[in-house]
Amino acid sequence: MTATTAARTTIEQTDLEPFRAAYAPDDKPLVDALLKEAAGDVVVEKLIDQRARGYIDDMRSVQVGLGGVEDFMREFGLTTREGLAMMVLAEALLRVPDAQTADRLIEDKLAAARFDDPSGPKSDTWLVSASSWALGVTSRLLHPGDTPQSILSSLVRRMGMPTVRVATRKAMQLLGHQFVLGETIHKALERAKTQETKGYRYSYDMLGEGARTARDAERYFRSYADAIEAIGKAAGDRPLPDRPGISVKLSALHARYEAVNGERVRDELLPKLRELVRMARDRNLNFTIDAEEADRLEISLDVIAALLSDPVTEGWDGFGLAVQAYQKRSRHVIDWLVGAARKTGRKLMVRLVKGAYWDTEIKHAQENGAHAYPVFTRKAATDLSYLCCAKRMLAARDVLYPQFATHNALTIAQIIELSGGKAEGYEFQRLHGMGESLYKAVCERDGFPCRIYAPVGGHKDLLAYLVRRLLENGANSSFVTIVGDASVPVEALLKRPQELLDNGHHATNRSIPLPRDLYGASRSNSAGVEFGWAAERNLLVSGMEKAVAPFTEAGPLGKGLSASGDAHPVFAPMDGSTKAGTVRFADKETARKAIDNARKGFETWSRRPVEERAAALDKLGDLLEENRDRLMTILAIEAGKCLTDGIAEIREAVDFCRFYASEARTQFGEGRLMPGPTGEENRYRHRGRGVFVCISPWNFPLAIFLGQISAALLAGNAVVAKPAEQTPLIAYEAAKLMYAAGVPEDAFYLVPGEGDIGAALTSHPAVAGVAFTGSTETAWAINGTLAAKRGPIVPLIAETGGINAMLVDATALPEQVCDDVMMS
Numbered sequence: 001m002t003a004t005t006a007a008r009t010t011i012e013q014t015d016l017e018p019f020r021a022a023y024a025p026d027d028k029p030l031v032d033a034l035l036k037e038a039a040g041d042v043v044v045e046k047l048i049d050q051r052a053r054g055y056i057d058d059m060r061s062v063q064v065g066l067g068g069v070e071d072f073m074r075e076f077g078l079t080t081r082e083g084l085a086m087m088v089l090a091e092a093l094l095r096v097p098d099a100q101t102a103d104r105l106i107e108d109k110l111a112a113a114r115f116d117d118p119s120g121p122k123s124d125t126w127l128v129s130a131s132s133w134a135l136g137v138t139s140r141l142l143h144p145g146d147t148p149q150s151i152l153s154s155l156v157r158r159m160g161m162p163t164v165r166v167a168t169r170k171a172m173q174l175l176g177h178q179f180v181l182g183e184t185i186h187k188a189l190e191r192a193k194t195q196e197t198k199g200y201r202y203s204y205d206m207l208g209e210g211a212r213t214a215r216d217a218e219r220y221f222r223s224y225a226d227a228i229e230a231i232g233k234a235a236g237d238r239p240l241p242d243r244p245g246i247s248v249k250l251s252a253l254h255a256r257y258e259a260v261n262g263e264r265v266r267d268e269l270l271p272k273l274r275e276l277v278r279m280a281r282d283r284n285l286n287f288t289i290d291a292e293e294a295d296r297l298e299i300s301l302d303v304i305a306a307l308l309s310d311p312v313t314e315g316w317d318g319f320g321l322a323v324q325a326y327q328k329r330s331r332h333v334i335d336w337l338v339g340a341a342r343k344t345g346r347k348l349m350v351r352l353v354k355g356a357y358w359d360t361e362i363k364h365a366q367e368n369g370a371h372a373y374p375v376f377t378r379k380a381a382t383d384l385s386y387l388c389c390a391k392r393m394l395a396a397r398d399v400l401y402p403q404f405a406t407h408n409a410l411t412i413a414q415i416i417e418l419s420g421g422k423a424e425g426y427e428f429q430r431l432h433g434m435g436e437s438l439y440k441a442v443c444e445r446d447g448f449p450c451r452i453y454a455p456v457g458g459h460k461d462l463l464a465y466l467v468r469r470l471l472e473n474g475a476n477s478s479f480v481t482i483v484g485d486a487s488v489p490v491e492a493l494l495k496r497p498q499e500l501l502d503n504g505h506h507a508t509n510r511s512i513p514l515p516r517d518l519y520g521a522s523r524s525n526s527a528g529v530e531f532g533w534a535a536e537r538n539l540l541v542s543g544m545e546k547a548v549a550p551f552t553e554a555g556p557l558g559k560g561l562s563a564s565g566d567a568h569p570v571f572a573p574m575d576g577s578t579k580a581g582t583v584r585f586a587d588k589e590t591a592r593k594a595i596d597n598a599r600k601g602f603e604t605w606s607r608r609p610v611e612e613r614a615a616a617l618d619k620l621g622d623l624l625e626e627n628r629d630r631l632m633t634i635l636a637i638e639a640g641k642c643l644t645d646g647i648a649e650i651r652e653a654v655d656f657c658r659f660y661a662s663e664a665r666t667q668f669g670e671g672r673l674m675p676g677p678t679g680e681e682n683r684y685r686h687r688g689r690g691v692f693v694c695i696s697p698w699n700f701p702l703a704i705f706l707g708q709i710s711a712a713l714l715a716g717n718a719v720v721a722k723p724a725e726q727t728p729l730i731a732y733e734a735a736k737l738m739y740a741a742g743v744p745e746d747a748f749y750l751v752p753g754e755g756d757i758g759a760a761l762t763s764h765p766a767v768a769g770v771a772f773t774g775s776t777e778t779a780w781a782i783n784g785t786l787a788a789k790r791g792p793i794v795p796l797i798a799e800t801g802g803i804n805a806m807l808v809d810a811t812a813l814p815e816q817v818c819d820d821v822m823m824s
Helices: 003-008 027-038 042-060 068-075 081-095 099-110 126-141 154-179 185-196 214-234 259-282 294-308 330-344 358-367 379-394 409-418 436-445 463-473 534-545 588-605 610-626 628-639 643-668 703-714 728-741 755-762 776-787 814-823
Strands: 201-206 245-248 286-289 319-324 348-353 400-405 427-431 450-456 568-571 579-583 673-675 682-684 691-695 718-722 748-750 767-774 796-800
Touching: 027 379, 042 409, 042 436, 081 099, 185 201, 185 214, 185 450, 201 214, 214 245, 214 259, 245 259, 259 286, 259 294, 259 319, 259 534, 286 294, 286 348, 294 319, 294 330, 294 358, 319 330, 319 400, 330 348, 330 379, 330 400, 348 379, 379 400, 379 409, 400 409, 409 436, 427 436, 436 450, 534 628, 579 628, 579 728, 588 691, 588 718, 588 748, 588 755, 610 628, 610 643, 610 703, 610 728, 628 643, 628 728, 643 703, 691 703, 691 755, 703 718, 703 728, 703 767, 718 755, 728 748, 755 767, 755 776, 767 776, 776 796
Parallel strands: 201 245, 201 450, 245 286, 286 319, 319 348, 348 400, 400 427, 427 450, 691 718, 691 767, 718 748, 767 796
Antiparallel strands: 568 579, 673 682
């Protein structure tokens, strides 16, 4: 199977139409549509205000605080040094195995924090008090630049750093206890009994991040299977929906759970998932597939479509999934689920959440060069989306059992009033350790059903989950953060999204530029491909299929050069037999002639205004994007690049062109002139050195090839480039685009050849500089050749070795280290 075929493969052939919707539509028209849909009756809005105000008053009347986590977030918000220090410690400290590293981490992160600041807010809840005491002791000991030994008082000297370390770990464990129901499923089930007697239901989440290996996936599968068995034994004989359940991450069950691996996921993940679903069905539990990143939405719904069409879900109302309201496609997801449920005769449990990966989605879109964001950039727009999704879910209770996950009193009041004030056919959900004071009124007093989402796992597994919760709920605009602040009037908490969005005039966050505008006016971000969006992925694949090998006959390029000698076939590395094209290598005479001719071209090119040189390289960046599909195909067949690597290669090449063009304007542009010797002309203060030889490697045959060349050209040098002998075709295509962009044929020469041609170029007496990427041994040979020359010193810019070093300490998250290694 080819890479393009695999990229098009869906998870399973079913009678259901696959979910496909615009990945990142423009915010303004979408928000306008949401505003129309969310418009409510005046009488209902007054009832909402009345109910929400009552809940807020109930929360603020609690003398001992709102509940452990809310109090902590209000006391130490993420906008404070203390809150940030706490988040870093919570994410890393419990992972540290040795005392010395733990001491250093505590010193580093708490040195500038003042948890015992008397001017700060006070709270008498046990969690804040315990954490403040432990961390306050620590921060009193340490200041920026100090060491424990230099500042300990006599009392502290008697306590010593081990005491500080123990106190800090204890504080982390107290915080973890609030977020995690139990270290094992059996401990969690035992601890849950207290809340179950009050009418709460549970959904258990086995802590852990996505699998990175097949062994990880098997371990997570066993963890889920064991949990389902234990939950089933403890569930009693209550009917659904008044039964416990489990939440499952699909990324935990497959190490390569990505959209481009559709067929592989079908073959490897679906049987395991079906077995877990069968186990949950046999025990009549709620089985929820958790929501993950936006680029996994389509593949997740493909998996769900396969299960809805499978007999394993027939006649059982416990199967479901989570939907994220901050995704711009959330309403389309609800509509698709309603249609799928009706077509297959299923009833689905659907958990509506606002979303916990917002910062990840923003970063992903920026790094990937997306045209827009898949999530809303205004929290009010997410709240608006949540309300519209809730309306659609409540209207489809014949095939959906809505589960509204929220800690916002206004959102709860809106849902209750939209359902006619009745507690029928839906439930609320809250996180373990959060929303306790709110749901005392909603659930325990008013009788609306509530399910607690309860993480289960050891403290070392808490890390990434805890950070997501802190980021999700710890912002200064979060209801959780501000509801406990009596100085904030209730009316401020009752403002509708419509008002906060100024009826759509402020649909986007103006402080967050679109991904293409990430670098401001200096340059545009390179355009990427969202492989999680089938429409964009298939467009790329279709374009690649139009470029059929063999591609071209490559050879020397440049003014005065011509191809000679025999044409050599270039074979694809994937099988060693597919012919990618042919190449005529240059001989030593051609190499010498290229440098001689480039010396003449240098005289003209170096005197061109920097703005003209920069415009040519900017144009080259545009042409690379316009010819993306053909370049992708050549990279795939000639260089063995997979889809994701090919796009990354092209984007890096584009970024090189635009970055160096921007830097040239800044460093060498207008205003950086000096008078000529006779005063009749101006000369640029910075001039090129002459002819640069650029030698690039096979593993980055486009990005490094153009990175070396663009920097040298923009500095005013002429360039003679020798690509790796294994990848001359992609270099030949890039060279033709360079000429089309406006780089003169006498300023840039392409000289494909084997190693002897590189030696002939670098040994030429007229060479003014060399940029080389490749083996250390070759770099030393070039260095020796240049050092032996008479005359001015010839600079050598060399990147060698081919292996990046990564330093990993005990505080690192192993999954993140693994991701970084795979991406580097």
